[in-house]
Amino acid sequence: MYQETAGSGGEARMNKKCGKCGTTLEQFYHTSLLGCENCYRVFAAELEAVLLKLHGKTVHTGKTPKIGDIERQLLFEYETLLEEKESAMLRGEFDEANALGGQIRQLYLELSRRGLK
Numbered sequence: 001m002y003q004e005t006a007g008s009g010g011e012a013r014m015n016k017k018c019g020k021c022g023t024t025l026e027q028f029y030h031t032s033l034l035g036c037e038n039c040y041r042v043f044a045a046e047l048e049a050v051l052l053k054l055h056g057k058t059v060h061t062g063k064t065p066k067i068g069d070i071e072r073q074l075l076f077e078y079e080t081l082l083e084e085k086e087s088a089m090l091r092g093e094f095d096e097a098n099a100l101g102g103q104i105r106q107l108y109l110e111l112s113r114r115g116l117k
């Protein structure tokens with residue numbers, strides 16, 4: 001049986017967008033961040049998939065690249081915040097999740113400046 005994955009359906013999904021803050025699914029996949037509480041509803045299915053993936057990735061393999069203490073600390077904080085945000089979302093505390101999202105965004109920018117994300 002052939003699997004015909006026509007591009008159109010996938011593209012339509014990637015163009016999925018939060019009507020409130022304008023965050024797109026593509027942005028979400030890129031940053032793992034959502035803009036507002038409406039996003040959690042719009043991207044509920046995708047969010048779940050990403051959270052599952054996150055869980056699998058938080059285990060350290062011991063093959064960490066050579067990075068400095070500051071970078072390590074930033075990465076640690078980033079992952080900690082992601083987990084905190086995740087548990088806030090699971091508790092339905094979107095305000096807290098949003099606040100954490102802001103911190104995560106800052107850390108993400110810092111990490112990407114250092115070439116770590």
Ligand SMILES: [Zn+2]
Nearest residue numbers: 018021036039
């Ligand atoms: Zn939104």
